[in-house]
Structures are given as C-alpha cells and as structure tokens.
Amino acid sequence: MTPVRITILGSTGSIGLNTLDVIARHPDRFVVYALSAHSRIEQLAAQALQTRARVVIVPTDQAAAVFKTAWPAGVLPPEIRVGQQALADTAAEAHTDVVMAAIVGAAGLPSALAAAQAGKRVLLANKEALVAAGSLFMAAVKESGAELLPIDSEHNAIFQCLPHDNRASAPTGPCAGVRRLILTASGGPFRTKKWHQLTDITPDQACAHPNWSMGRKISVDSATMLNKGLEVIEAHWLFAMPADRIHVVIHPQSVVHSMVEYEDGSVLAQLGQPDMRTPIAYGLGFPERIASGVGILDLALAGRLDFEQPDLEQFPCLKLSFEALRCGQGACISLNAANEIAVAAFLGGKLAYTDIASMIESTLTWHAGQTFRALTSLDEVMALDAEARLRATKWMST
Numbered sequence: 001m002t003p004v005r006i007t008i009l010g011s012t013g014s015i016g017l018n019t020l021d022v023i024a025r026h027p028d029r030f031v032v033y034a035l036s037a038h039s040r041i042e043q044l045a046a047q048a049l050q051t052r053a054r055v056v057i058v059p060t061d062q063a064a065a066v067f068k069t070a071w072p073a074g075v076l077p078p079e080i081r082v083g084q085q086a087l088a089d090t091a092a093e094a095h096t097d098v099v100m101a102a103i104v105g106a107a108g109l110p111s112a113l114a115a116a117q118a119g120k121r122v123l124l125a126n127k128e129a130l131v132a133a134g135s136l137f138m139a140a141v142k143e144s145g146a147e148l149l150p151i152d153s154e155h156n157a158i159f160q161c162l163p164h165d166n167r168a169s170a171p172t173g174p175c176a177g178v179r180r181l182i183l184t185a186s187g188g189p190f191r192t193k194k195w196h197q198l199t200d201i202t203p204d205q206a207c208a209h210p211n212w213s214m215g216r217k218i219s220v221d222s223a224t225m226l227n228k229g230l231e232v233i234e235a236h237w238l239f240a241m242p243a244d245r246i247h248v249v250i251h252p253q254s255v256v257h258s259m260v261e262y263e264d265g266s267v268l269a270q271l272g273q274p275d276m277r278t279p280i281a282y283g284l285g286f287p288e289r290i291a292s293g294v295g296i297l298d299l300a301l302a303g304r305l306d307f308e309q310p311d312l313e314q315f316p317c318l319k320l321s322f323e324a325l326r327c328g329q330g331a332c333i334s335l336n337a338a339n340e341i342a343v344a345a346f347l348g349g350k351l352a353y354t355d356i357a358s359m360i361e362s363t364l365t366w367h368a369g370q371t372f373r374a375l376t377s378l379d380e381v382m383a384l385d386a387e388a389r390l391r392a393t394k395w396m397s398t
C-alpha cells in the first residue's frame with residue numbers, strides 16, 4: 001500500500017503533537033509531507049528531522065532563519081516556505097493527501113478552506129473555521145467532494161454514532177431518523193462556581209482543565225464554556241442540524257463524548273478515555289480502525305457517570321453562542337472574533353476573566369446594529385472578522 005501523505009498545519013500544538021504520536025505508530029501507512037508552526041520553531045525543526053518532512057511552513061523570514069540555525073549540519077533540510085499563503089498552497093497541493101487542520105483560531109480558516117476546496121481528506125480540528133465560515137466551508141466540501149472528518153471529540157463521537165450510509169461529507173439536511181444531537185461538556189474547572197465568583201481567576205487556574213490536556217486558548221474556552229458554544233455552531237454546520245435540535249449536557253467525567261438521539265427513542269453514544277488520539281486515529285484510518293495508543297476504558301473503575309443541565313446564567317458565554325447562532329453567520333463571526341481578542345487579553349493579564357463575556361456581548365450588540373452584508377467569500381468573512389476584532393479591542397480601552 002502506498003503510504004498516505006499527511007500535512008499537519010499547527011504541528012507544534014496539542015493536536016499536532018497527538019497527530020504525530022498516532023502517525024509514528026503506523027510507519028508503513030503514513031508519511032509526513034509538511035509541517036507548520038507559528039512559534040516554537042526549534043520544536044518544528046526537531047519534528048521535521050524526526051519525521052523527515054519534505055516541507056515546513058513558518059510565518060516569517062525571521063522564523064525561517066531560526067529554523068535554518070536549528071537544523072543540524074550535514075543533513076538535507078526540508079523546503080522552507082513562508083507565510084499564510086504557503087499554508088493554503090501546501091494544504092491544496094498534489095503531494096498532500098490528508099490535511100490535519102490544527103491551527104488555533106480564525107487564522108486556521110484560509111488553509112482549512114483551501115484543503116476543502118482542493119478535495120482533500122480534511123481532518124478538521126480547528127473549530128473556528130466552521131464557526132466563522134460554515135456555509136462557505138461546507139459548500140466547498142460539497143463542490144470538491146472533499147472528505148471531511150471532524151476531529152473535535154464531540155463531533156467525532158456524533159459522526160461515529162450517525163448511520164454509516166448517511167454520513168455524506170457535506171449533508172444537505174439532518175440525517176433521516178435523527179431527533180437531536182446531544183453534546184457533552186465537562187463543565188470545566190469552574191463547574192460548581194457562580195460566574196460572579198470568578199472575577200479574580202488567573203490564566204493558570206482557567207487552563208487547569210480537569211480532564212483534557214489542550215492548548216491554552218481552547219482551555220480558557222472550555223472554562224467559560226464558549227468552547228461548547230463554538231461546538232454547537234460547528235455541529236449545526238457539520239450535520240445540517242437546526243440550533244433547537246442541538247442540546248448540551250454537562251458530564252463531568254468526560255467519558256461519553258457525545259450522543260445521537262433517534263426518532264425511535266434510541267440514544268447512541270461514543271465512549272472512551274479523554275484522549276484526542278482516539279478521534280485523530282479515527283480520522284486518519286477511516287473507515288478502518290487503527291491503533292491510537294489510547295488505553296482501555298475501565299467503566300468499573302470509572303464507577304459512575306453523571307449528567308446535569310447547564311445553567312446559562314452560570315455560563316453566559318454559552319448563552320451568547322446560542323444567541324449568535326440564531327442571529328446568523330455575521331453574529332457567529334463577531335462572537336468568535338471578540339472571544340479570540342478577549343482570551344488573548346485574558347491570557348496576557350490585560351482582561352479579567354469575567355470580562356470575556358462582557359466583551360463578547362458588547363461586540364454582538366455592535367454587530368446587531370450593522371446593516372446586513374454579504375458573506376459569500378473568504379475576503380468578506382475576514383473583513384467582518386477584522387472589524388469585529390477592532391471593535392472588541394476598542395471596548396477594552398473604554
């Protein structure tokens with residue numbers, strides 16, 4: 001069998017590292033074609049050396065110089081490509097069979113979209129792409145015949161629980177016989193606290209997720225549950241499901257990764273340890289099941305599984321996400337943009353934790369006062385994204 005050539009966009013991140021871990025378990029099956037990183041360029045060089053990647057993509061000429069310095073003398077280096085456009089071009093080029101889209105934030109949208117337009121197998125970890133440009137992205141998948149495999153654990157679980165012959169990559173409507181999608185959420189580190197008690201939370205406290213080890217941005221999103229809000233929007237696009245048929249239930253143990261409820265009352269769930277290598281291996285091997293390195297799930301050891309209704313007053317960011325989804329794509333772009341600005345400011349010590357929700361709310365109010373505009377191209381989406389970011393940044397200085 002000819003090895004499948006993989007491009008990992010965001011290879012130094014949490015998803016990137018887990019992907020490399022799974023790939024390394026199947027040396028005959030996969031080869032790494034390209035890797036990218038935005039910072040930690042020395043780590044990128046070590047990864048490229050180990051995997052013998054043919055191409056690396058870095059953000060600037062300065063980063064390219066760091067890469068060259070880090071590369072050992074006497075070893076043939078990979079081709080170094082520079083800049084945003086190189087990410088999209090590499091994702092779309094003929095030498096790439098599979099793209100792992102694991103760049104964090106809306107910055108990952110252009111390259112994920114390019115992979116979809118080029119008809120690749122797209123392993124979509126980046127959720128902001130669907131939140132900001134769901135209709136554009138799904139239309140590209142449909143038109144090119146790309147294979148879209150969701151990697152976010154909840155969506156991967158739902159994908160696994162849907163009827164096999166109905167899992168078209170770009171569905172035109174909800175799967176027949178499906179009544180609801182039920183996304184599970186751990187509730188994060190502040191599940192038992194009230195929102196107003198959280199004003200003095202530090203970035204390290206917010207990033208201390210009880211079950212999952214992830215990048216810092218998504219860890220903060222998990223604490224505010226804005227992450228679940230993004231996932232509801234993501235599920236809406238991936239599975240063509242209206243907002244009122246997507247439900248969220250808090251499940252503190254993170255063993256049930258999500259569920260599909262059918263018209264006959266059956267509920268199918270996917271269970272497993274909270275380890276992203278399971279959905280990554282599923283996407284890499286699909287339709288085959290391949291080893292991921294994840295250990296067994298011992299339910300007797302887990303003992304009990306709890307479920308509770310989320311309190312939208314306790315998690316205002318989740319409430320704002322449902323509101324944005326009901327308002328439409330422009331509101332979702334504004335929600336995501338404001339959140340990225342807010343979380344970066346919070347992680348940088350410039351914004352209180354509870355002001356994350358205030359900044360998002362203010363940006364959504366600004367967006368509601370805007371006149372309707374077309375969002376049918378990447379440029380139009382990115383222009384609104386940039387405007388919403390400016391708006392959110394301005395809110396911080398007032």
Ligand code: NAD
Nearest residue numbers: 010011012013014015038039103104107125126127214215
């Ligand atoms: P991370 O912060 O650990 O890694 C992000 C990667 O993107 C790094 O390689 C970084 O160099 C690169 N990057 C950052 N900014 C960039 C930019 N402006 N341009 C190009 N590259 C850039 O993030 P992560 O936790 O691996 O998450 C990646 C994506 O996957 C996010 O969208 C996240 O929501 C999603 N996701 C992550 C998990 C998880 O368990 N970590 C689970 C589900 C979904």
Ligand code: MG
Nearest residue numbers: 152153154231
């Ligand atoms: Mg998730």
